[in-house]
Amino acid sequence: MDIMFNNLSKQWDMIKEDVTPRLEALFKKSDFIGGKAIGEFEENFAQYCGIKYAVGVSNGTDALKLSLAAFEVESPCGVIIPANTFIATALPVTYISDITYDLILVDCDEYYQIDVELLELYLKKNRNKWKSCIIIPVHLYGHPSNMKRILEIAEEFNCFILEDSSQAHGAMVLNKKVGGIGDISAFSLYPGKNLGAAGDAGVITTNNEKLYKKVKSLRNYGSSEKYHYDFKGWNNRLDTIQAIIVDEKLKHxxxxxxxxxxxxxxxxxxxxxxxxxxxxxxxxxxxxxxxxxxxxxxxxxxxxxxxxxxxxxxxxxxxxxxxxxxxxxxxxxxxxxxxxxxxxxxxxxxxxxxxxxxxxxxxxxxxxxxxxx
Ligand SMILES: Cc1ncc(COP(=O)(O)O)c(C=O)c1O
Missing domain, CATH: 3.90.1150.10 (Aspartate Aminotransferase, domain 1)
Incomplete structure (x- = not known):
């Protein structure tokens, strides 16, 4: 028996008829950077999640970095993540030099999610060490974190919430899809994810217009108008070819x-x-x-x-x-x-x-x- 850990070629079989003409059209028009498929995917993904805005980006790690950078925080800023997650949840704090981040690891519970009791206890003892604080719950393995308690804790201790939804496209808690519950959310669209591209890709979701505008600018050198720069940004745009692939996969x-x-x-x-x-x-x-x-x-x-x-x-x-x-x-x-x-x-x-x-x-x-x- 030839068992596969994941089977991406079966996904391709199911989308290729719809993807191929869109790729043909893209190559004819050659709008490889910022092509119309990006906006189409963003609109469809936002609608799918029941969220106002989605911004396509280069990968999930960059989605986390851009989301972190979008918050208006002061140094020192505590960033709390679950102890059991992929290293990409932790790395982005090391990419931003303007803010001094203090990375905190909180243990997990029996569902492999951040332990909300320990989170609350940690904040009770330590919140006064930082001017600002960001909590990053990771909906690990496709199981949502306890967002009701995390929302309450974030309110009590004045923290922002950045959901790492990279492993949970379509998962639901509080009768909502993940990605629209905290202030902002980062999704990886790595090929093996529940919604995966044919290469590196990611997407950010938020209901907050200010954060939306900032991540949109940050992914494009910090510019919302050509050759005018509001922030020190990056080139972290979503590739148009990947946008076509994930837009078609989203239907399934x-x-x-x-x-x-x-x-x-x-x-x-x-x-x-x-x-x-x-x-x-x-x-x-x-x-x-x-x-x-x-x-x-x-x-x-x-x-x-x-x-x-x-x-x-x-x-x-x-x-x-x-x-x-x-x-x-x-x-x-x-x-x-x-x-x-x-x-x-x-x-x-x-x-x-x-x-x-x-x-x-x-x-x-x-x-x-x-x-x-
Ligand atoms: C929980 C989590 N966060 C972040 C990432 C980073 O995503 P990417 O590999 O697209 O940069 C991944 C996936 O690889 C992940 O599983």
Whole structure:
């Protein structure tokens, strides 16, 4: 059985008839930079999320950087992120030199989201250290963070909220799609994401007109009018070819997310009687989890991974090295996040994509059960 961790070529099969004439038209017109497909995608994505504005950008890391840079904050500025996330959530604070940021890692909860009780406790003790503060909840693995509590905490401690929605396109909480709940949101459109381009791409969403105008300018050298510069910006525009791809894929996103949910349910059912495996939990406060990743926890994780590789079952560890153990963030080693550390040793992401077959899932679970017996 040739099991794939993700299957992007099946997505291409489903969009190529619609993408090809749009690419033909683009190459004829040659408006590669700032072409009309960008505006079309931005409008469609904003509408999909139920948000006023969307701004296409170069990738998810830049989406986070531009969003951070758009806030009017003063130094020192606390930036709080969950301890268990991809390094790209942490890196952008190192890209902006005008502000002194203080990066804080808060431990995660059983849903792998930022632990809101610890977040509140940390702010109670430390908020007075900074003039400004930004909270970055990451809707990790496609499961929304506890936005009700995060909104309350942000209000109480006067913090901005930047959602990192890179793994949760279409996920819902508070009866809204993620991306429109905090002040601003960054989405990666990396190929393997639930909504992914054919290369690097990203998008920012916000309901705030001022932030919208600023990120739009910042992505284009800091200019909203040619050769006039309001800010020190970057060249972080969305590529027109990528805009066409994600605009076509967006039409399939809900269906593909529902297919992921079906696959997750099948995994859950088959693992039901197995006490060795901890399957992903769904928090009572969410409306829709979109299973970007289906991560299980198991004690002998590394041995299990080797065993599955031998049986042609691809798996990935998201993420094997906690942020504070990576070279760029060694100075954060004093953050002793017990759960994040424990989970980094136990988590294993199983194949998950809309086109995974029942037989494939049965085979994967059977192999895991044989290993854990
Ligand atoms: C949670 C999270 N944040 C940020 C990023 C960065 O996105 P990109 O790779 O598009 O720069 C990713 C994905 O790679 C991610 O998963």
């Amino acid at each position: 996103l809900d269906k593909w997310n529902d297919m992921r949910i079906e696959k997750a349910k099948k995994y859950d059912d088959l693992f039901k009687d197995n006490n060795e495996i901890i399957t992903p939990k769904t928090a009572p406060y969410i409306n829709k989890q979109v299973y970007h990743i289906y991560a299980i926890r198991v004690e002998e994780r590394d041995k299990l991974q080797t065993y599955l590789t031998k049986h042609n079952i691809p798996t990935i560890i998201h993420y094997p090295i906690p942020i504070e153990k990576t070279k760029p963030f060694k100075h954060l080693e004093h953050f002793d996040n017990k759960k994040a550390k424990q989970y980094a040793n136990e988590l294993l992401s199983l194949p998950m994509h809309p086109f995974l077959t029942e037989e494939e899932i049965e085979y994967i679970v059977e192999r895991i059960k044989t290993f854990t017996k």
